Amino acid sequence: MDPLPVSFTRKVLIASAISLAVVLGVWFLFHTAQIVLLFYVGVLLALVLHAGAGVLGRYLRIPGVWSLVAFLLLLVAAFWLVGRLLAPPVADQLNQLGDQLPEAVERLEERARQYPLVRRALDQLPGAVETVQQTDWLAGVRGLFSVTAAVLTGVAVFLAVGIYLAADPAAYTHVLVQLFPVARRRRIAAVLERLGHVLRMWLLGRALGMTFVGMLTAIGLFALDMPLALALGLIAGLLDFIPNIGPLLAAVPALLIALMEGPTLALYVAALYLGIQALEGYLIVPLIEQKVVRIAPALNVIGQILLTVMFGFLGLLLATPLIVMLMVLVQELYIKDVLEAGRSRPEPG
Template sequence: MGVAVGIVFIVLFLTGLLGTAFGVFLRVLAALLIALPLQAGAQWLHRRTRLPQGLALLLVALLVVGALGGAGWLFSTRIGGQVQELQQQLPQALRDVQERARGTEWGQWLANENLDFGRLTGGGSAWMGRITGIFSTTFSVLADAYVIIFLSLFIALQPKLYRAGLVMLVPKPGRTRAHEVLDKISDTLVKWVLGRLVSMLAVGVLTALGLWALGMPLAWVLALFAGLVTFIPNIGPIISMVPALLLAFFHGGPTEALYVLALYLGVQTLESAAVSPVVQQRLILLPPALIFVGQLVIGSFTGLLGLTLATPIIAIGVILVKMLYVQDVLGDESVDL
């Protein structure tokens, strides 16, 4: 009995240790997704202007911070007011949807089957709490911002130092190959980030124009939310639809909600069919099913951060398998990377 209890404690300890280690890995990866594009921009500026690497990195960082600060200042008053208004209207919209559903045939059928709407949604306030929780978390992904930002700055300032330390762990015969793998991973992560940013901008602009044309209230904040959650492939667009559909149903009824649904589906279809293939055509092509399954598995264990970073994690795994196993072990050089 004592041995069994000891084994259980050891398993739980190792599981917790593994979860902690993976959490650290996620934060390091998030820092890399900031540091690598900054370093790539600094290298590009260095090649074009012959400025010192440190000065080029400083200019790129100041440009990014200035652009973000300018955008925040430009939209702060309008967006801030709309965020507060959205938080006030969403609970009313949810209650309105529930009341209207009870007046339909299928709603009455659910009531006859003793299925309570509040229980189905986890309770109005609880369900609303989940939506606003996702909304606020997406708008202010600041839980680990301090660590991630400073870590990204350290990596961007001395990338060769950290790379050299990592490569030193590899036996000498494999160090050249290790540099090639790291180059491929760095290049893929930079392109993925740039591709996501372009997709976010396209979705945000198209959604704003569409909601404005439909006369939807709070169009700016809904469009900004749609653009931000586009950073999460596959699942992000579904999340962005929820507040928009609720408000459309609340203000305009089922017809307005159908128009908004058609708009979101159209924007996401355009982004998936036209924008993403163009901006990510040189990336490793990952099957959508693989990304979706990876998001479900990683997100279920690590939450929003893992869900957001699931695609680059899968991309890194694919690179390692193709280069270190398929090419180096199996000798198949025909695999397209």
């Protein structure tokens, strides 16, 4: 038999099998995206817990699992203390914010109608402003804290995944490494270690940035005699987890409330938010990029939009860490292992 047809048929079958596997993989990921994303949240939580337990274990000289238990107890105590001190005033201010935002939108409409061009535009959208005024502006924020079955299930899933992974991460990485050929296992283990380090540093940078933004925002708004400074600072700190888009969303309620007091205060508030973001960009972000990978802002925004359209709020929340993970994998497994394989020295000039 002529070997050429057999070779061609084999290549066609291999290509067809690969194409089918890709299609099935995409279909599976799309239909299980929420579960996969929750699992990824659990992985991020495991990285934080494992790192914190390691530091605490070295300081207290206690073994791995017990250091994790001690770190979890320390976290619970810290959250209880912070909640005991800050929860009542913050909850009261969030309720006031929800009551005042519709009034702020109404006043903004009244001022905007003083300009003929804006008035004509609003007249062409009958009922739009009324719909906005009737919207619960804090529905998204309150939804994060609402006790629903879906939220409880999601929290239980990523907490369980995070704690189990943090208790014995080597066992799970060993199983994953075993899925690869023997010759590649050491390299895959090194890539996983690099990926874990990068994600831990990114999470640490985000935590520092969120704390920085939340505290400075609350202090700055208080200095401007702005009402609801604590609630607005909390919102700014939480939304700062989402780079680029989060700070814009956080500034909206603050500007609306400031406009109720007058345009001068609104300008000061806008300058405050811009100044804080500039400080974070020059202080926190460079520190993150020294230990992580540099993400082009345009790539980050595109990823956030795509993942939000595909998977909703959870996709927006996890867009940046997913992009970080993808970039590390591309650098390690494609650029270094494929494009730069066998290069013993840099190319001249």
